[in-house]
Amino acid sequence: MAGNSFGKLFNLTTYGESHGPALGGVIDGCPSGIQLDLDAIQDELNRRKPGQSAIVTQRKEPDTVKFHSGIFEGKTTGTSIGFVIENTNQKSHDYTHIKDSYRPSHADYVYDKKYGFRDYRGGGRSSARETACRVVAGAIAKQMLKGIEITAYVSGVGNVKLDKPYTELDLTKAESNNVRCPDEAMASKMETYIKEVRSKGDTVGGIVSCVIKNVPVGLGEPVFDKLHAELGKAMLSINAVKGFEYGSGFHGSTMYGSDHNDAFNTDGSTKTNFSGGIQGGISNGMDIYFNVAFKPVATLIQEYETIDKEGKVVKMHGKGRHDPCVVPRAVPIVEAMAALVIADFYLINKMYN
Numbered sequence: 001m002a003g004n005s006f007g008k009l010f011n012l013t014t015y016g017e018s019h020g021p022a023l024g025g026v027i028d029g030c031p032s033g034i035q036l037d038l039d040a041i042q043d044e045l046n047r048r049k050p051g052q053s054a055i056v057t058q059r060k061e062p063d064t065v066k067f068h069s070g071i072f073e074g075k076t077t078g079t080s081i082g083f084v085i086e087n088t089n090q091k092s093h094d095y096t097h098i099k100d101s102y103r104p105s106h107a108d109y110v111y112d113k114k115y116g117f118r119d120y121r122g123g124g125r126s127s128a129r130e131t132a133c134r135v136v137a138g139a140i141a142k143q144m145l146k147g148i149e150i151t152a153y154v155s156g157v158g159n160v161k162l163d164k165p166y167t168e169l170d171l172t173k174a175e176s177n178n179v180r181c182p183d184e185a186m187a188s189k190m191e192t193y194i195k196e197v198r199s200k201g202d203t204v205g206g207i208v209s210c211v212i213k214n215v216p217v218g219l220g221e222p223v224f225d226k227l228h229a230e231l232g233k234a235m236l237s238i239n240a241v242k243g244f245e246y247g248s249g250f251h252g253s254t255m256y257g258s259d260h261n262d263a264f265n266t267d268g269s270t271k272t273n274f275s276g277g278i279q280g281g282i283s284n285g286m287d288i289y290f291n292v293a294f295k296p297v298a299t300l301i302q303e304y305e306t307i308d309k310e311g312k313v314v315k316m317h318g319k320g321r322h323d324p325c326v327v328p329r330a331v332p333i334v335e336a337m338a339a340l341v342i343a344d345f346y347l348i349n350k351m352y353n
């Protein structure tokens, strides 16, 4: 399978399936001499792991990361950082029902057609368990990017939306509830809604918003590898993502230029930030902010119709442990992918500009 790597200079390659013995990765290009806080890396994984609260999948995985190379006496050595996260709670018998049939809107059908067969257990390589590896690499990238703050939070669950710009929120509160929404009253409404949806065996989508502060001017390349294009690719590579918008996003298309232009202050900062911290593909020193839309995931704990390998219509009933709404667990994944993009451009800038 091609396409298992991300990043040009700060590069992550991942391996592993949902129900194989382990997942893991290799990070190439991380500079030497970075003092790593290994507990902080594990903390990031704990924010993503299954079974962490009542509103996520109840698969119980410790998601403990073990490093095998590239770190000596707590510091990066400049060589490949290899790491492993063991799968300990597979319960693979839960998945025999999807061996010969396809879950609508999951990756079962396309994997079979493209590769001829698939590891059907828990979705195999298409499972979002792979994103645990991204979180490890993103946590290391965050530690390399000292001073740059990357904060994601849930701003919507279905139609329960937090209609406030990030500048009016206390983002330090995002981790204080199961949903990861910084507004406590909205978080509680979102949690109630997720529980209601789960009790029906259904799923619901949501939005993760992300803010990156203290990015220096000049990250991003002017033509194809624009900073927002790479952020968009990074976010759209996360399982179940359906949309990406940065700055004024789709709303910007309804505005006049005279309202949308970000007027300058004399120091080059801008009075408004509809550009979302990026102009011409290059960071301008203002906050970068964007939204990522996640779909309601495919696996329903309900009976539904689908087709089997022969194209025969069959009835299917979802089993196993699944997320009724993925956005609370997607928050650290969005942060990790943002960190990988910023780390890559940071190194590119150091090397070539």
Ligand SMILES: Cc1cc2nc3c(=O)[nH]c(=O)nc-3n(C[C@H](O)[C@H](O)[C@H](O)COP(=O)(O)O)c2cc1C
Pocket (backbone or CB within 6 Å): 057, 105, 106, 107, 123, 126, 127, 128, 131, 238, 239, 240, 241, 295, 297, 298, 299, 321, 322, 323, 324, 326, 329, 330, 333
């Ligand atoms: C954190 C996270 C958890 C997920 N959990 C599930 C799940 O429990 N059940 C499911 O059907 N899909 C789940 N997904 C989504 C699938 O991995 C994804 O829909 C599938 O691979 C098909 O890819 P696509 O939706 O991007 O087209 C999850 C995604 C994320 C980000």
